[in-house]
Amino acid sequence: xxxxxxxxxxxxxxxxxxxxxxxxxxxxxxxxxxxxxxxxxxxxxxxxxxxxxxxxxxxxxxxxxxxxxxxxxxxxxxxxxxxxx
Amino acid sequence: xxxxxxxxxxxxxxxxxxxxxxxxxxxxxxxxxxxxxxxxxxxxxxxxxxxxxxxxxxxxxxxxxxxxxxxxxxxxxxxxxxxxxxxxxxxxxxxxxxxxxxxxxxxxxxxxxxxxxxxxxxxxxxxxxxxxxxxxxxxxxxxxxxxxxxxxxxxxxxxxxxxxxxxxxxxxxxxxxxxxxxxxxxxxxxxxxxxxxxxxxxxxxxxxxxxxxxxxxxxxxxxxxxxxxxxxxxxxxxxxxxxxxxxxxxxxxxxxxxxxxxxxxxxxxxxxxxxxxxxxxxxxxxxxxxxxxxxxxxxxxxxxxxxxxxxxxxxxxxxxxxxxxxxxxxxxxxxxxxxxxxxxxxxxxxxxxxxxxxxxxxxxxxxxxxxxxxxxxxxxxxxxxxxxxxxxxxxxxxxxxxxxxxxxxxxxx
Numbered sequence: 001x002x003x004x005x006x007x008x009x010x011x012x013x014x015x016x017x018x019x020x021x022x023x024x025x026x027x028x029x030x031x032x033x034x035x036x037x038x039x040x041x042x043x044x045x046x047x048x049x050x051x052x053x054x055x056x057x058x059x060x061x062x063x064x065x066x067x068x069x070x071x072x073x074x075x076x077x078x079x080x081x082x083x084x085x
Numbered sequence: 086x087x088x089x090x091x092x093x094x095x096x097x098x099x100x101x102x103x104x105x106x107x108x109x110x111x112x113x114x115x116x117x118x119x120x121x122x123x124x125x126x127x128x129x130x131x132x133x134x135x136x137x138x139x140x141x142x143x144x145x146x147x148x149x150x151x152x153x154x155x156x157x158x159x160x161x162x163x164x165x166x167x168x169x170x171x172x173x174x175x176x177x178x179x180x181x182x183x184x185x186x187x188x189x190x191x192x193x194x195x196x197x198x199x200x201x202x203x204x205x206x207x208x209x210x211x212x213x214x215x216x217x218x219x220x221x222x223x224x225x226x227x228x229x230x231x232x233x234x235x236x237x238x239x240x241x242x243x244x245x246x247x248x249x250x251x252x253x254x255x256x257x258x259x260x261x262x263x264x265x266x267x268x269x270x271x272x273x274x275x276x277x278x279x280x281x282x283x284x285x286x287x288x289x290x291x292x293x294x295x296x297x298x299x300x301x302x303x304x305x306x307x308x309x310x311x312x313x314x315x316x317x318x319x320x321x322x323x324x325x326x327x328x329x330x331x332x333x334x335x336x337x338x339x340x341x342x343x344x345x346x347x348x349x350x351x352x353x354x355x356x357x358x359x360x361x362x363x364x365x366x367x368x369x370x371x372x373x374x375x376x377x378x379x380x381x382x383x384x385x386x387x388x389x390x391x392x393x394x395x396x397x398x399x400x401x402x403x404x405x406x407x408x409x410x411x412x413x414x415x416x417x418x419x420x421x422x423x424x425x426x427x428x429x430x431x432x433x434x435x436x437x438x439x440x441x442x443x444x445x446x447x448x449x450x451x452x453x454x455x456x457x458x459x460x461x462x463x464x465x466x467x468x469x470x471x472x473x474x475x476x477x478x479x480x481x482x483x484x485x486x487x488x489x490x491x492x493x494x495x496x497x498x
Contacts, residue, residue, distance in 0.1 A: 042221070
């Protein structure tokens, strides 16, 4: 999966699910948009759907450290690479 | 320490309206909020009862996503009424968030709509996984979802009470809130209850042969509290919220006082979980009068629980007659909207306040021919211009729980 495709999908998810339109890629989502741990769990479900695969518990826990859109894109890119998606 | 407890805000969402003006208009003109039961593609084809007390008008919610994301339909109702009631009270955000205000709010079983979606996922023939259950589905559906969503939305840091006792949910909420303020545990409480459109509740009562089935083609003619042709209850939806506050503080800040809660009692029948119990109800009424320091002849109006079941109405009539005789006017408000379950106590208390303020007593809708076994009461069968100074709001629940609240008119100025 290409990085620009991932970015487009992440921004779509943020607009549709979290009602956050065009966030800055390096903005702290919690501080700027009140993106909280519940949202992060919801996001993981969406990422599993996006990748068509289930995340392992360590992978899920790793995601809890993420703060920005760019970090989410890195995270998805890494998962897609590991799974040859 | 014992303090007087007054009501400084109230709001309801009911099948007959969500504003004081609309609700009073419906009560004065005999407008029913009972409509045909909507299909849920799951249970309705197996249910004999074909009617439901329905909120079928749009509600303009203006909730931020951060608040909405943990709400099922029941919490939308709860938060909307809490918001309106708190706004009416004039309490400041600083006070609301100070820890001096608590929440007593509940619903029958959280959000059945969300619960049904969870079960649908589990029983779907598709290869669904546990992850298809949303991270917030529990928060939306748990039994205290209304209380905590209200706490979250308004930043309330006081105590949280969520008494899930079905039909006495919200009368208990008001009663426990009243006690919290009366005894100085909190300076104010936002109290009430809510329940959403739910066919599983209809199915539960249908299985017990307790629902109305004879008026499926004429929904507005049922339920029929105390009427000879009553054939059971009608489940409904709605919400009610009241702000209770210590009298001295309300007076000091110049709040508009809508009424005073002067007494509350709650007891258990101590036996059967379904059958109504004259002794238990009579005892609850007497305990409430004692708590309010009232004589029976000081009560002008009784909002009866009166679900229009065959036995329940007779049992309640016997208890009222045993304590009050035929002096107070009696109305079964469920005739207008059915049994709104966890919200009925709050809604009926609010409608009583509205009628106190408007100076009339609404009749029991659909009471055309009083059942002889209930005839010993002073039933209200037509709109009656009459002052109500003191009223009792009675509610009883499965499990043998009885509550009785006493509300007094308050003269501002």
